[in-house]
Each structure stands twice: as C-alpha cells, then as structure tokens.
Amino acid sequence: MSKPESYPARREFAKMAMGGAALLASAATSSATMRPIPPGIKIGTSGGRPTEENLLYLKQLGVTWVSLGATPETATAEGFIKIREQWEAGGFKVYNIGSGVGPSGSLHNMEEVTLNLPGRDKKIEEYLNYIRYLGKAGIPYSTYAHMGNGIWRSGRETLPRGYSGSSLDLSSPNARGSWAGKTFDVPLSHGRVFSKEEIWENYTYFIKKVVPVAEEAGVRIGIHPDDPPQPMLAGVPRCIFSNFEGYKRALEIANSPNIGVCLCCGSWLEGGTMTGKDPVEMIRYFGGMKKLFKIHFRNVSAPLPHFTETMIDDGYYDMSKIMRALVDVKFEGIMIPDHVPGLGSNPATEAAGGRGRAGAGRAPGDVYRPSPALAYLLGCMNSMLIAAQGKKG
Numbered sequence: 001m002s003k004p005e006s007y008p009a010r011r012e013f014a015k016m017a018m019g020g021a022a023l024l025a026s027a028a029t030s031s032a033t034m035r036p037i038p039p040g041i042k043i044g045t046s047g048g049r050p051t052e053e054n055l056l057y058l059k060q061l062g063v064t065w066v067s068l069g070a071t072p073e074t075a076t077a078e079g080f081i082k083i084r085e086q087w088e089a090g091g092f093k094v095y096n097i098g099s100g101v102g103p104s105g106s107l108h109n110m111e112e113v114t115l116n117l118p119g120r121d122k123k124i125e126e127y128l129n130y131i132r133y134l135g136k137a138g139i140p141y142s143t144y145a146h147m148g149n150g151i152w153r154s155g156r157e158t159l160p161r162g163y164s165g166s167s168l169d170l171s172s173p174n175a176r177g178s179w180a181g182k183t184f185d186v187p188l189s190h191g192r193v194f195s196k197e198e199i200w201e202n203y204t205y206f207i208k209k210v211v212p213v214a215e216e217a218g219v220r221i222g223i224h225p226d227d228p229p230q231p232m233l234a235g236v237p238r239c240i241f242s243n244f245e246g247y248k249r250a251l252e253i254a255n256s257p258n259i260g261v262c263l264c265c266g267s268w269l270e271g272g273t274m275t276g277k278d279p280v281e282m283i284r285y286f287g288g289m290k291k292l293f294k295i296h297f298r299n300v301s302a303p304l305p306h307f308t309e310t311m312i313d314d315g316y317y318d319m320s321k322i323m324r325a326l327v328d329v330k331f332e333g334i335m336i337p338d339h340v341p342g343l344g345s346n347p348a349t350e351a352a353g354g355r356g357r358a359g360a361g362r363a364p365g366d367v368y369r370p371s372p373a374l375a376y377l378l379g380c381m382n383s384m385l386i387a388a389q390g391k392k393g
Helices: 009-026 050-058 078-090 120-137 196-217 242-252 264-276 279-288 317-329 373-388
Strands: 067-069 093-097 143-144 152-153 155-158 162-167 176-177 182-184 220-223 259-264 294-297 305-312 332-338
Touching: 050 143, 067 078, 067 220, 078 093, 078 120, 120 143, 120 196, 152 162, 196 220, 196 242, 196 259, 220 294, 242 259, 242 279, 259 264, 259 279, 264 279, 264 294, 264 305, 279 294, 279 317, 294 317, 317 373, 332 373
Parallel strands: 067 093, 093 143, 143 220, 220 259, 259 294, 294 332
Antiparallel strands: 152 176, 155 162, 162 305, 176 182
C-alpha cells in the first residue's frame, strides 16, 4: 500500500509535536477554566429551530449534539439558558451557540475589529458580553471568524451528479464578499490596501481582550479559517487564518487553552497548497495539542481559483483520511455537515438546499421540509467514523 500523500514524514511530525507541546505548556500556566465535555467524537448538525417536526427528524437521524445560532433577542444569558433547556428537554445537548450577534448586529467577521474601523471597541465589548452570556448559560464552545470583507462566492453551479452547490470563480465578474447583509466588491472593499502588519496588530488587540473573559467564563473559542483562504482579497490581506503558520502564530499570541481551531475542512481545501498544511496535517498538529474544538466536514471540487462545494464523497479530497486523523488524535469536539449542497431538487427549477439546516422553516408558519442532503451526509460521516474506529458488527 502506498503512503498517503497528505501525511508528513515522522521527523516533521516530531518537530511539530515538540513545538505544539511547548505552546500547550505555556498556555497551561494560566488560571483558565473550561466547561467539561464528555469524551469521544460528537457527530452533530446545525440544529435550526426546536420545532416538534425538527426535533423528531433529528432524533430519527441519530443526532444528539447540536450547533446553534442566536438572534439579537435571544443573545442574553437568559436567552441562552432558555435555548439550552429547550433542546435538552427534547433529548439533545448544545455544544455551540456561535456566529455571535449583539445589539449592533453580527459579532462574527467584524470588519470593525479586523480592520480597526470606527466602532471597534463597541463591537469588542459586545463580543465579550456574548462570551460571558454563554458561560453563564453553561455552553462550552463558540465559533468565531475574523474575515474583514466577508465570505466570497460568485454564484451556484450544478455538479455532474445533478445537484447544486455554492461556488467561487475568482475570474468571474460576480465574485464578491458578503456578510450580515453587506456586500464587498473589488478592487478595494474598503477604499485602500491594508498591510499584513495592520491585520496582525488588530488581531492581537482583539484577542488579548478576549482571552481573560473566555477563561473566566469557561468557554472555548474555535477560530474559523478565512473563506476562501486567498492571501489577499479586495485590498484586505488574509494572512492569519488562511495558512498553518498564521494559525500557529495566532494561537501563540493568544496563549490560552480556551482559544483554538474550528477547522472548516471545505474552506481549508479551497486553499490547496497555499495553506501550507492539508487538513490531516492540521488535525495532527492542533488536535495533538487539544486545541481543535470543532470540525466542519465539507468538501469542494477543486482548490482555487475555481471551486464548487460538493457532497463529502464527491470532492477532490478523501474525507475518510480526515476521520481517521480525528480518531488518531482522540478528538473530543463536535463535527457537523456544513454548507449542505442542494439535494432532492432540480437546480434549474427549485431553490437550493440549506447550509446544514435540518429543514425547519425560517419563520413560524414556514413549511417544514426535512433535508435529504443532511440525512445523506450524516450517514456518510457515521459510516466513516465506524470504519476509522475499526468497529466490527
């Protein structure tokens, strides 16, 4: 059997492990706390709303752990407690309430923070309160993303198997970033070119304020890769969370066991060799340090400059290697299907499927439509996990 191309040499891993151990030892000197989570890989999903139909469907799929979002109305300690209790009453466990939101809007991909724009300190204080509320509600984890000009896409494309997926072609005139209802366009999304030094300074300013609050609250924060991990987009460098060395330096700056990685495999695969390490190498390094908190189990058709999001068994990367690596490092976080492609509909005539939603309507009165893609992906993931663990029937 040939050696998998994504696994680095043993000597390289030894060096990586030594560096990781040093970082972990440094972080462990703090008085940080983290809410306990049970051992083992937790295959879950973005939960949607806790309607009777949705809870039943998720139960039928074998889901126990859910990842949730919030609204400005629910983003309080009391609101998070109510959300957790609603799901627990249905037999589920809440791992994450992420993509933060506050009185001023989104607390995820905050351009004010990433680019040091007016309103930065207000945004940071709202984010710190968000983490405090999660701690009071007993939520162990939250995802954070640090993109200054949003997630970039150019449209949707139909894959050879006949389903549709979100895509980005950097040469397309439709390529643009978006987040929280705002659009970012070329050539300069914010009127000028920012330097890498600025981006690093702004991150450092932010994370140094976040660390003591996260540690006191007992909340883990997993930082999501840039989507896509292109080195520069519309004048904004993506120099931190688009490559291995950037992540390594960012966690060293944070110097806290509460700050780690949310590895979106799809975003990482979009970058190809530009990221410096493939997903398996990232898992072995950060997972070996117990700094890997969440996995978005997603595949794409090819690396940049042109990709389409695919079903996990239909992209360019063998996702079973990722599952084996997670088992090897004894990963204990949640992993979810992400950006679920359209399945069970005709892309030419019907709306595409959701992004990992179980199928609950977006508002009261919406028709409930269970997601066939979610069922398919969870089945694939559970089968891969059983195989990786070497279980026999």
